Amino acid sequence: MRIKNWAGPVIFFALLFVPLLSPEGYYYRTLCMIFLWVGLASAWNLTSGFTGYIDFGAVGYFGIGNYATALFMTRANVPFFLSIVISGILSGLIAIFIGRYTMKLRGAYFGIATLAFAEAAKQIVLEFDRTFKVRFFEGSHGITLPIAHNEVFFYYTFLVAVSTVVFLVFVINRSKFGYALKAIKEAEDSAELAGINTRRYKVSVYSLTAFLIGIFGGINAYWSTYISPLDVFSVLHTINMIIMALFGGTGTVMGPVVGAFVLSVANEVIGSRLLYTWLLTLGVILLVVVVFLPRGITGSLSLKRFKR
Amino acid sequence: MSVLSVQNLTKSFGALRALQDVTFEVREGDVLGIIGPNGAGKTTLFNVIVGIYRPDKGDIVYRGRSIRNLLPHRVCRLGITKTSQIVHPFLTLSVRENVLVALMFGRNLSRRESEPKADEIMEFLNIADVKDMPSTAISLQKRRRLELARALGTGAEVILMDENLAGLNPKELEEGMNIIRELKKRGKILIIVEHIMQAIIGVCERLVVLSYGQKIAEGNPLDVCNDERVVTAYLGEKICSQ
Amino acid sequence: MSLFVQALVTGLLMGGVYAAYSSGFSLIFGVMNIVNIFHGELIMIGAFSTYWMFSLYNIDPFLALPVSIVSVGVIGYIVQRVLINRVVEAPPMISYLCTFGVHLILSNLALLLWSADFRTVTTSYSGVGFGVGPITIPIARLVTFLIAIATTYGLYLFLEKARFGKAIRAASQDKEMARLLGIDIKKVYALTFGLGAAITGLAGGLLSTYFVIYPQMGLPYTIIAFCVVVLGGMGYIPGALLGGLLLGILQSLTATYLNSGLSVAITFILLFIILIAKPQGIVGKGIVE
Numbered sequence: 054m055r056i057k058n059w060a061g062p063v064i065f066f067a068l069l070f071v072p073l074l075s076p077e078g079y080y081y082r083t084l085c086m087i088f089l090w091v092g093l094a095s096a097w098n099l100t101s102g103f104t105g106y107i108d109f110g111a112v113g114y115f116g117i118g119n120y121a122t123a124l125f126m127t128r129a130n131v132p133f134f135l136s137i138v139i140s141g142i143l144s145g146l147i148a149i150f151i152g153r154y155t156m157k158l159r160g161a162y163f164g165i166a167t168l169a170f171a172e173a174a175k176q177i178v179l180e181f182d183r184t185f186k187v188r189f190f191e192g193s194h195g196i197t198l199p200i201a202h203n204e205v206f207f208y209y210t211f212l213v214a215v216s217t218v219v220f221l222v223f224v225i226n227r228s229k230f231g232y233a234l235k236a237i238k239e240a241e242d243s244a245e246l247a248g249i250n251t252r253r254y255k256v257s258v259y260s261l262t263a264f265l266i267g268i269f270g271g272i273n274a275y276w277s278t279y280i281s282p283l284d285v286f287s288v289l290h291t292i293n294m295i296i297m298a299l300f301g302g303t304g305t306v307m308g309p310v311v312g313a314f315v316l317s318v319a320n321e322v323i324g325s326r327l328l329y330t331w332l333l334t335l336g337v338i339l340l341v342v343v344v345f346l347p348r349g350i351t352g353s354l355s356l357k358r359f360k361r
Numbered sequence: 362m363s364v365l366s367v368q369n370l371t372k373s374f375g376a377l378r379a380l381q382d383v384t385f386e387v388r389e390g391d392v393l394g395i396i397g398p399n400g401a402g403k404t405t406l407f408n409v410i411v412g413i414y415r416p417d418k419g420d421i422v423y424r425g426r427s428i429r430n431l432l433p434h435r436v437c438r439l440g441i442t443k444t445s446q447i448v449h450p451f452l453t454l455s456v457r458e459n460v461l462v463a464l465m466f467g468r469n470l471s472r473r474e475s476e477p478k479a480d481e482i483m484e485f486l487n488i489a490d491v492k493d494m495p496s497t498a499i500s501l502q503k504r505r506r507l508e509l510a511r512a513l514g515t516g517a518e519v520i521l522m523d524e525n526l527a528g529l530n531p532k533e534l535e536e537g538m539n540i541i542r543e544l545k546k547r548g549k550i551l552i553i554v555e556h557i558m559q560a561i562i563g564v565c566e567r568l569v570v571l572s573y574g575q576k577i578a579e580g581n582p583l584d585v586c587n588d589e590r591v592v593t594a595y596l597g598e599k600i601c602s603q
Numbered sequence: 604m605s606l607f608v609q610a611l612v613t614g615l616l617m618g619g620v621y622a623a624y625s626s627g628f629s630l631i632f633g634v635m636n637i638v639n640i641f642h643g644e645l646i647m648i649g650a651f652s653t654y655w656m657f658s659l660y661n662i663d664p665f666l667a668l669p670v671s672i673v674s675v676g677v678i679g680y681i682v683q684r685v686l687i688n689r690v691v692e693a694p695p696m697i698s699y700l701c702t703f704g705v706h707l708i709l710s711n712l713a714l715l716l717w718s719a720d721f722r723t724v725t726t727s728y729s730g731v732g733f734g735v736g737p738i739t740i741p742i743a744r745l746v747t748f749l750i751a752i753a754t755t756y757g758l759y760l761f762l763e764k765a766r767f768g769k770a771i772r773a774a775s776q777d778k779e780m781a782r783l784l785g786i787d788i789k790k791v792y793a794l795t796f797g798l799g800a801a802i803t804g805l806a807g808g809l810l811s812t813y814f815v816i817y818p819q820m821g822l823p824y825t826i827i828a829f830c831v832v833v834l835g836g837m838g839y840i841p842g843a844l845l846g847g848l849l850l851g852i853l854q855s856l857t858a859t860y861l862n863s864g865l866s867v868a869i870t871f872i873l874l875f876i877i878l879i880a881k882p883q884g885i886v887g888k889g890i891v892e
Contacts, residue, residue, distance in 0.1 A: 107696050107699070107700070109703075154875065154878060155875075157878070158878065160696050161698070164638070164640075164696075164699050165640075165826070166874065166875070169829070169867070169870070169874055170871060172826060173867050173868040173871035176866070176867045176868040177865070177868050180862050180864035183862055184861050184862040229465055229471070229472060232458070232461070232462055232466075233466065235454065236454070236462050239454065242433075242445075243445060244462075245413075245433040245434050246413075246434075246437055246443060246445075246515075247434075247437065247442070247463045247466055247467055247514070248434050248438055248463070248468075248469075248515050249462075249466045250434045250435075252432075288822065292703075292707065295700075295703075299700070329711045332707055332711040333707065333708055333712060335707055336704045336705070336711065339703065339704035340686070340701060340708075343690075343701055343704065344686075344690065344701065
């Protein structure tokens with residue numbers, strides 16, 4: 054237990070000094086990518102892992118974050134850091150609305166409803182301009198952002214962002230708020246009877262997740278310099294978040310971190326060359342985890358045998 | 362003094378009339394028993410009272426305030442909670458954490474404030490020895506006690522016990538009944554649904570009998586048992602051996 | 604005005620097919636409480652079956668329908684037996700994740716085997732329609748519509764009258780009771796899934812006669828199926844017909860007056876409204892969690 058508590062800060066400090074080694078650009082990009090996925094998977098886990106409401110539409114907020122930042126920076130010349138904050142808040146607000154209604158649904162209904170939300174968001178951004186004869190989202194042409202600072206800038210931005218998210222998850226995990234979420238996951242009716250306002254907690258955490266994902270989306274936009282709807286609203290991103298978190302273990306703080314690290318590196322190595330094969334493998338991994346390893350890697354390692 | 366008043370409660374699920382015009386009162390110091398054949402609507406009655414379902418017609422008045430439209434967590438904060446028929450503890454939390462959750466949210470306490478009270482409750486209900494075990498790993502009797510511990514943790518004054526004593530052996534049953542008597546002494550108001558007649562008669566001074574969603578009898582156990590309508594409802598069997 | 608009526612007719616014809624494949628979805632949900640995310644892939648495989656029959660052996664797609672039915676039905680049965688049966692008793696989320704895994708596997712397998720190219724089935728009658736006043740009714744769509752409606756109605760009759768159909772309904776209403784009556788639940792589940800899949804495969808084959816097909820076409824159809832059954836009521840087959848027709852008309856109107864690319868967006872908005880306002884579906888006979 055103690056070791057786990059120290060691992061985080063140690064790793065953080067170690068990572069702070071990496072730029073002093075002047076690595077090649079490729080390493081910066083890979084590390085940033087890892088940070089991005091760790092952040093997304095952890096944020097996703099905050100709602101889906103803790104409450105059991107498995108969100109299949111998380112990429113919707115990622116896309117909203119990307120586009121909000123892109124539009125604010127290119128059209129209104131809003132500085133980067135302010136843009137990503139606005140992106141996060143916008144995502145969070147939309148999530149409050151969406152969550153308020155979709156979270157009335159249990160289990161699989163919620164999954165499909167959120168999936169439909171993300172697909173709808175993608176379609177709207179893709180087709181809005183053509184439908185209403187305006188130039189706003191630029192549809193499939195995509196948006197190009199101002200050329201960015203050097204890689205070190207993004208390295209530290211991502212590092213700070215992901216550290217904040219992981220720390221946040223750590224804090225919530227031990228807090229009263231966290232207890233409420235876990236109670237909702239195990240037996241929502243009982244939680245309600247014990248005095249927990251389940252709707253308020255569910256929507257709050259869903260909105261928080263959206264806020265965090267939105268911020269990462271904003272950073273991603275500036276980092277990628279060019280975004281298009283099919284990229285940033287792709288259901289593949291949600292798939293990655295889900296499998297990374299499940300694989301690593303949804304019940305723990307470090308679970309999604311481990312899962313995201315392993316799978317994003319594997320994706321980089323294998324997936325960039327053999328995309329379809331990689332996706333197929335992901336499907337298999339998902340099945341194996343769900344049927345045989347419901348607690349993921351970290352959960353199974355902590356030796357708590359889970360019997361249903 | 363009427364603490365809880367159930368008035369003309371009616372609830373249907375599609376074509377199924379689960380409750381029809383059910384009316385009764387619960388007073389200070391009461392231990393009220395609700396009995397009736399399977400499917401009579403007893404669990405539905407409890408679910409409507411705590412707010413899991415909203416009644417189609419009728420009202421529920423708790424200490425002068427109508428609670429028919431409130432959600433369960435509000436009803437719990439006001440002072441009414443229930444145990445569950447199928448024991449549904451928070452499966453991967455420990456026994457102690459289960460009780461802590463009830464204290465933290467039912468009474469709005471911090472974790473630090475809840476810990477000593479949780480210990481107290483677990484001592485009282487004799488489950489302190491298993492406090493760090495996952496709630497799936499303990500015996501049936503202890504799981505039932507855990508349900509009760511959660512109800513006590515919320516601080517609710519009125520506790521609806523839904524077949525909390527089912528499946529216990531005679532010794533465990535006797536211990537369960539003693540706990541009920543102890544709770545009454547501590548000022549809790551209890552409404553109990555049970556099938557085990559011996560238990561019901563042992564602790565309840567008043568019974569309400571439901572059949573097919575309607576109240577068909579009310580009174581002290583002896584009178585109720587001998588009431589013709591009740592005997593008929595249970596298909597002619599003498600339900601209480603005296 | 605005639606534009607409107609044309610859109611209406613086209614939508615209606617399309618809606619029939621929606622109804623057909625959505626009733627398979629509804630059946631699976633109604634009986635086993637499983638939301639099948641790879642439903643779209645079953646449609647895709649059904650569509651590809653007729654495509655390959657047509658392009659390799661020159662068999663008319665309508666005549667090749669039995670191939671679709673059998674191939675998809677068998678796949679459905681196998682997946683059910685091997686995988687779904689393990690998780691059917693588990694919380695819905697587990698089965699949902701499982702079907703999602705199968706979705707990933709099937710769609711990417713198709714991509715690997717057949718590449719992402721768009722394909723069409725172009726027969727001698729592909730563009731041909733006949734006129735009724737100012738409106739054109741394409742033959743392929745009309746025949747498709749009739750077959751789809753007949754199938755949906757047939758499914759409904761089967762569930763109501765046939766002995767096995769009644770067993771399925773019994774299993775969906777009360778598992779314990781059905782078991783006590785001697786009904787082998789696992790077998791019922793497997794056959795139900797196979798039946799649902801077979802119908803879906805048929806619908807996929809029908810779709811191939813006038814829509815483009817490609818390995819990733821599945822997901823939007825799954826979302827449509829979900830919306831159709833939520834509209835009509837989960838587990839209620841006649842509702843799937845109603846929902847299918849309504850959604851077909853809505854999408855057709857969207858394509859005519861707005862932009863066909865917004866189909867999922869419109870569907871989602873409608874879904875959202877129904878979920879908020881009347882979760883048991885328009886007719887109110889659906890199963891709600």
